Amino acid sequence: xxxxxxxxxxxxxxxxxxxxxxxxxxxxxxxxxxxxxxxxxxxxxxxxxxxxxxxxxxxxxxxxxxxxxxxxxxxxxxxxxxxxxxxxxxxxxxxxxxxxxxxxxxxxxxxxxxxxxxxxxxxxxxxxxxxxxxxxxxxxxxxxxxxxxxxxxxxxxxx
Ligand SMILES: [Zn+2]
Numbered sequence: 001x002x003x004x005x006x007x008x009x010x011x012x013x014x015x016x017x018x019x020x021x022x023x024x025x026x027x028x029x030x031x032x033x034x035x036x037x038x039x040x041x042x043x044x045x046x047x048x049x050x051x052x053x054x055x056x057x058x059x060x061x062x063x064x065x066x067x068x069x070x071x072x073x074x075x076x077x078x079x080x081x082x083x084x085x086x087x088x089x090x091x092x093x094x095x096x097x098x099x100x101x102x103x104x105x106x107x108x109x110x111x112x113x114x115x116x117x118x119x120x121x122x123x124x125x126x127x128x129x130x131x132x133x134x135x136x137x138x139x140x141x142x143x144x145x146x147x148x149x150x151x152x153x154x155x156x157x158x159x
Pocket of ligand 1: 043044045046047048057058059060061062
């Protein structure tokens with residue numbers, strides 16, 4: 001694959017990934033992608049989104065948490081470009097990023113940025129969720145955010 005290709009997440013070219021163990025707490029997060037939804041546990045008392053999943057709210061210690069979808073939009077908080085084959089995984093190089101979910105400032109995910117050359121990724125860049133499906137797990141990855149009606153190339157030229 002050349003740097004200019006825009007990788008699609010197709011059944012045929014998915015990289016090997018170590019999959020999470022699904023339990024009652026994290027099931028909504030890892031399976032929301034089946035419906036195209038990024039889902040977090042949310043405190044029903046104070047509205048705080050909780051991630052990684054724990055059985056209580058770190059903000060108010062409330063115990064009533066329920067899965068709720070967010071918009072799927074986020075910004076790149078920090079990132080690194082991995083050139084080393086530490087373990088079987090995506091084609092090198094790839095971007096490991098911490099993204100901040102739009103709905104809450106401290107709601108962050110460690111993920112990969114896909115759909116653009118690694119050299120195009122910048123801190124503060126707007127991204128949107130895309131899912132890679134393995135068995136009963138939908139892994140949330142992020143690609144450059146493209147407003148409705150814009151092409152990826154137009155968005156890239158504007159940045
Ligand atoms: Zn709470």
